[in-house]
Amino acid sequence: MKKIYVYMMAAMMLASCTEKPENVTKVDKLPAIFPDYSGVTIPDGIAPMNFNVTGDDCDCVDVTVKGSKGGEVHSNGDYAKFDLDDWHSLTRQNKGGTLTFTVCVEKDGKWTQYKDFTMTVSPYAIGDWGLTYRRIAPGYEVYGHMGIYQRDLSTFDETPIFDNLAAPGACVNCHTPNRTNPDQYTFHVRGEHGATVVHRDGKEELLKAKNDSIHGSMVYPYWHPSGKYCAYSTNNTHQSFHSVRSERIEVFDQSSDVFVYEPSTHQLILDSLLMTKDHYETYPAFSPDGRTLYFCSSTAEPIPSNYKDIKYNICEIAFNPDNGSFGTRVDTIFNARKMGKSATHPRPSYDGRYLMFTMSDYGCFPIWHKEADNWLLDLRTGKAQPMTAANSDNTDSWHNWSANSHWFVFTSRRCDGLYTRLYLASVDDKGNVSKPFLLPQENPLDYYDKLLDSYNTPDFTTKPVKLDEREMGRQINSDNRTATKVR
Structure with missing residues (x-):
């Protein structure tokens, strides 16, 4: 009986594909696919x-991929699924x-053949092993199971760096x-056993x-390239809920400062x-x-009554790494307030050419702002413009650069307006931004349908992060902390 069942299943699979x-009947339109990978630029080895x-x-779905410089891969089944080694060889x-x-x-x-679409394989490699990111249910007042994870960009392998099951x-x-x-890395722990x-x-x-x-607390960190220092901000953060359908929640600071x-x-x-x-x-x-040292600055306004008047500019102050001292003046390098907007989360490219930031209507937490878009400031010319090719009509925010400054990762709600997903895109030598692709x-x-x-x-990582989760959980629960002091 078991053999008959196996034969029947095999026959059904053969009959279905x-x-x-x-x-074949050819149609002059692109196939409807998820994710939308038509016209994207990808790195070799993805x-x-x-x-x-x-x-x-x-x-049945049958897909043939041919390279302009040679090579071919083929997939035939329920969806387009390519052999890992063959795909890497092709890219x-x-x-x-x-x-x-x-x-x-x-x-x-009956077979239908759709109009061909293309991908560009960038001349720039990513150069990093993978990504790190937090995964958390998109709740508001409480959090349950969540953690920090890492993903090998050349495969589909994801592993936890720290899962809070080790420190409930x-x-x-x-x-x-x-x-x-x-x-060198740092992360923050909130809750009863808080720590940096x-x-x-x-x-x-x-x-x-x-x-x-x-x-x-010490949050929003950024390392000095020497590794001798790490900048943080300290924020008195609160949240409130909107009463309109198009806006869900507002996260705002009632005070915040920057230090090293x-x-x-x-x-x-x-x-x-x-x-x-x-x-x-x-x-x-x-x-x-x-x-x-770049940072964001807004005039202090009455909260929550004037929360929409909170609009951040991007500023800079000189820093002397030899003795850890600051300059004597703060300069504004991008005035978003003058445009009636708020600029947050500045991230300079590691080659020193650009500074990427998120623009929204107001506030410091654009991840909940549907209008939020990523912008690019040319540090040589002072000209800033939206990254139109990478932005969408929903939230685009929180970004970081690859080590070679030719790729960036960011979060977006463009899929369904509810969940933030990770997208990658490239910047070429002329500053042209490519169409992003979903991880x-x-x-x-x-x-993605099952992921809640x-x-x-998100950030890039040159190699896997090694952390003993059990030992870290023990240390978090122990409340054994190193005190800091002011110089």
Whole structure:
């Protein structure tokens, strides 16, 4: 009986998907696929760009991919699924060229061939091993199971860096390596056993989450390129709910300041220019040469009554890494307030050419703003413009650069308006931005349909992050903390 069942299943599979399209009817329109990979630019070595054909149910999907510089891969089944090694060989052979996709769909024994679409294989490699990010249910007031994860960009392999099952009730966020190198990283732990974790010299230190001198926790970190310092902000953060359907939640600060931490001495380097009472300072980031500290600044307004008047500019102050001192003046390098907008989350490219930031109508937390878009500021000319090719009509925010400054990762709600997903895109030598692509998955439609987590705080990593989850959980629950002091 068991053998008969196996034979029947095999016969059904053969009947539902023939080996080769026959008597094909060609149509002059692109196939409806998820994700929308038509016209995207990808790096050599990326995981296979598998996709599903959407719309009417079909019995079989047959896809042939041919490279402009040679090579070919083929898929035949329920969705476009390419062999890992064959796909890598094809992208390697066609670096700087194009891939042409021919999609045929069978339904009720009849084959339809759609108009071909292409992908460009960038001449620029990503150069990093993978991504790190947090995955968390998109809730508001409470959080349950969540964690910080890492993903190999050449495969579909995802592993946890730290899952809060090792420290129940803890919320971990803002995992930040030094210029994508995880030999130094930091992340924050919220909850009853709060801490700021700093990894350096092969070990972790857990800092006391709050210091009386800064009146808050150490969040939104950014490493100095030397590794000698790490900039943080301290934020008195609150949230409220909108009563209109198009707006869900507003996260805002009632105070915030910027400072620099020196891990070797456990000292906080404070400066009155970065800790003013009449302004909110937040989102610090060092320049690639380490001699400038960028940050965001808004005039302090009555909260919550005037929350829409909170509009941030991007500012800079000189920093001397030899002695850890700041300059004597703050300059505004991008005035968003003058445009009636708010600019947040500045991220300079590691080659020093650009500064990417998020523009929204107001506030400091654009991840909940549908109008939020990413912009690019040319640091040589001072000209800023929206990254139109990468933006959408829904939230686009929280971004970071690859080590070679030719790729960036960001979060977007463009799929369904509810969940933030990860997208990657490239910037060429002339500043042209490519159409972004959704982070590849083995069976994309099945994976993203079942995933009830949002991605946030993504960054690149040059190699896998190594962290003993059980030991870290023990340290978080122990409340054994290293105190910080003001220089």
